[in-house]
Amino acid sequence: MGRRRRSTLKHFIPRRVPMKRHALLLVGLALTLSACAKLETSNPGITTSGAHSVMVGQTLQLTATTREASDTGYSWESEDPSIATVDDAGLVTGVSAGETGVKVVGAQSRLEGGHAVVVIAPSASTDAGVNPDQVPYFVAWSGSPHADTTAEAFTHWNAAGNVPTTCARCHSSEGFIDYLGGDGSLAGRVDAPGKTQSVVRCETCHDSAASSLTAVTFPSGKQVTGLGEEARCMVCHQGRAAGKDIDAQIADAGVVGEDTTSPALGFTNIHYYPAAATLFASQAAGGYQYANQVYDTRFRHVPNFDKCNECHDAHTTRVRWDECATCHPGVTDVTKAWNIRQIASRNQDYDGDNNRAEGIYFEIQGLREKLLASLQRYGAERSQPLCYGDTHPYWFRDTDKDGTCSAAESVAANAFASWTPRLQKAAYNYQLSKVDPGAFAHNAKYIIQLLHDSTQSVNQGLAVPFDTSLLVRNDPGHFNGASKAARNWDSSEAVQAGCSRCHSGAQGYRFFVQYGVGQSVPETANGLECSTCHENFEPTYDVFVPAKTWLPDNTTVNLPGQDNLCANCHIGRASKATIDTALAAGGTPRFQNVHYLPAAGTREGTLARIGYEYPSKTYAGRLTHMGGVQCTSCHVPGGTNHTFKVADVWNARCETCHADQSAAEQIRNVHLQDYDGDGNTTEPLKAEVDGMAARLLTAMRGVTGNGLCYNGEANPYFFKDTDKNGTCSATESVSANAFAPFTPALVQAAHNYQLSQKDPGSWAHNFNYIGQLLFDSTENLTGAPPTNLIRP
DSSP states (O other), X not given: OTTOOHHHHHHHSOOOOOOOOOSTTSOOSSOBOSXXXXXXXXXXXXXXXXXXXXXXXXXXXXXXXEEXXXXXXXXXXXXXXXXXXXOTTOEEEEOXXXXXXXXXXXXXXXXXXXXXEEEEOSOOEETTXXXXXXXXXXXXXXXXXXXXXXXXXHHTXXXXXXXXXXXXXXXXXXXXXXXXXTXXXXXXXXXXXXXXXXXXXXXXXXXXXXXXXXXXXXXXXXXXXXXXXXXXXXXXXXXXOOHHHHHHHHHHHTXXXXXXXXXXOOOOOOOSOOHHHHHHGGGTTOSOXXXXXXXXXXXXXXXXXXXXXXXXXXXXXXXOHHHHTTTSTTOOSHHHHTTOOOGGGTTOOTTSSSOSSSOHHHHHHHHHHHHHHHHHHHHHHTTOOEEEOSSTTOEEEOTTOSSSOOTTTSSGGGBOOXXXXXXXXXXXXXXXXXXXXXXXXXXXXXXXXXXXXXXXXXXXXXXXXXXXXXXXXXXXXXXXXXXXXXXXXXXTTEEOTTTHHHHSHHXXXXXXXXXXXXXXXXXXXXXXXXHHHBSOOTTTOOBOOOSOEEOTTSOEEOOSTTXXXXXXXXXXXXXXXXXXXXXXXXXXOOOOOOOSOOHHHHHHGGGTTOSOOOTTOOOOOSOOOTTOSSHHHHSOTGGGTTOOOGGGGIIIIITTTOTTOSSGGGOOOSOOSOTXXXXXXXXXXHHHHHHHHXXXXXXXXXXXXXXXXXXXXXXXXXXXOTTOSSSOOTTTSSGGGBOOOOOHHHHHHHHHHHHHHHOTTHHHHHHHHHHHHHHHHHHHHHTSOOTTOOOO
C-alpha cells in the first residue's frame, strides 16, 4: 500500500513471546493466567507508550521509560520523515499516508526502543473511488461491520434524514468525533445530529482526540483510566445504561416494596454489544448489582491478549482465532470457543445441571434459562404472563401463555407493562447476558454472578419457588474473585504492603518471599494468578518454590518439598514471639490476630511457634501422617482441579485408611480419649477441638465477668458483651464496641482461641498441638488444670 515499508517495521514492533493465548475467548473464571509459555524475565530496555496511529497533519505524543537502568532524557528519530516526523520531545507529526517506525535512544544507557506509527490520509478518494494505496488496512476494514453501510446500526435513521444526538456518538463518524471533542467542541456530548450511513471510518478512530484517549466514563458514572488504544472501542461498547438507572427509576416512581406494580416502571435496555461493561464488571457497574453482594472486577486475560484490540483485529474486528489455538487447540471459531472450560471452574456446576464438562458458555446459557423460567413463573403467578423476544422492546405479554413470543405477540402494542422493581432488575440482567454474545469470554464470572443473584431474587418473590440449591455463584478458594480476600481493597484498587504478599497475586507474593517485606501493588482482578505459583505453563507447569518461609517474627525456616510455596501465606501473622515482644514493650495489652487459615503454622507445631506456648510446657512438633505431611499430600492440586478441597480427592486418596468415614470431618483415628470432657470418646476430632475451644471461651468470659463475647465474622472479633448473654449481637459486633481491657493472660489465651477458629482444619493439621494450646490457655486463666479436660 503506497509507501508502507513492512520490512523495516519488524524492527520496531516488539516481538511477542509465544504464550499460551486465547483471543477474547478465554473464559472469565476465577483464574487469571499471567502467561501461557515460559514466564518472561525482566531485562534492560526502553518501553514506549502512546498511540500508534495519527492523521496527516495531526500529532501524537510518545513517551519513553527505561527498564533496569536510568536515563535523564531520550533522543528520537523517525525512520521515514516523509511519512512522519518526530521532534526532540517525542511529538510525532503525520506527513503522508503510510507506515514507519520511530526509534528512541536513552541518553545515558544508550538502550534502544521503537514505536510503530501508521499515518492516515484524511481524504483518499480518486475519480474511481477509494485508493487503497493511500489507506492502510483498507481491504481489511472494508469487509468489517464498521464499514457496512447497509447495517441497521447505520441505516436505522434513514427515513429521518439524520442520526439524533442521543445516538450519533456511536452510529455516525461525525458524532463520535464530536463526542470526543475532536471537532473543537466540548468533549463528552454530541452537539449536532450525525449523518446517516456514516460508518466508522479511518478518521473516526484515528482522529487526534481518539488517539489520545486514555480514560472512559461508563453510564454508571464510574471512570476507568490508564487505557490505551482500547479506549476508543470502549466509548461505544459500554452500553447506555447501568444498574443505578434502575434504582433511580424506582425511586422516581415512589414505588415501595419489591413486588409493587407501577405504570411508572418500564424495561431498561442496556443496549447492544456492551462488551466493555461486561469486561470491566464491578469497575464499570454495568449490570444490576444487588445490595450486600460482592462482584468480580475486570477480567484479566494473558499478556498481549488482554484488550479489545489485542483479541479482535482492529480493522476486521474479527477475533484472532489463529492465536487462540495456541492455548486452546482446535478452537477455530466461536462455536468451538463455547466449549472452553478452564481449570478453576472444572469442579463447579454453576447452572446445577450436573454437567461440569460443558463449556462455560453453556453454563451461562443454563443459568439464563433458569432466570427466564423464574421470570415467567413470577408473571404467571401475578396473572401477568410474559415472554422474551428478539425485537424491541424485548419483553411482551404472553397472551397464549405458551412461554414463547410469537410474531403476533412481538409487537410494540403488546409490550409487557406490569413491571415491579424485582422484575425490572432481573430482566435488565437477563438482557445484558443476551446482548453481549461474547459475555462468556469477556467476563463469565460477572455474568454468572448477575444471573445467579437475579434468579435468587425472583425466586424469593414466588409463591411456589424453584429449587435453586444446586446453583453455584462463586469459584472456590484461590479463584474466588468476589471474596473479601480478593475485593477488600476495591476502594483504592491497591493492596497495601502489609497485605500484598497473599492478596495481590504474583507481584506482591514474589516480592515478599524474596525480601521478607511487602510492597503496595495493584489489586488483582480475578483471584490468585497462576503465575503466583507456576514458573511456566503447558506442558510442564513447573512450580515456583521459594527458598524459605518467613515466620511472623521475621525469622525464616526452610520447609520440605514445595511447602514454602503454601506456607508463606498460610503461616499466620502473629505468634508467641510477636505477642511477647508487644507485652515486653509495655503499654496497654492488645489482642493480636493470627490471621486467616494459618494451617502451616498449626502443622509445624512448636517448630514454628505460631501458637502462644507457655513456659515449662512441651509442645508437639510437625505433624506425622501416613498419607504424607506436605500441604499438597492432602490438598492435591491436580486431583482437585485446583479447588484444593480434601473432599474432592477423598475417595481416591483418603478412603484407604479412613474407610469407616465418608468425610474428613468425621475422622477419629488414634486419639481415643475424651479430651473435651463431654463423656463422648467416639465423636470426631473436630468435635473434641470445638469442645476444648468452648471451654477456653467460657474461662475467658469468667475472668472478665462475662463481659466478653466472640464473633469470628467481624473484626476485631472480641467485643464487650453488654447484655452478658454469651453471644455477640449485630449491634455489639462493631469496632466501637471492641473489647479493650485485655490482660497479658487474656491476650495469650485469645490468640490461641483465635488460632483454633481461624484454622478450621486444626484438628487435622496438628490435633496434639492445638489441643495442648487450648488446654494450657484454660489452665493459665483459671490457675488450675481444667476439670475433665485431657491434654493431648
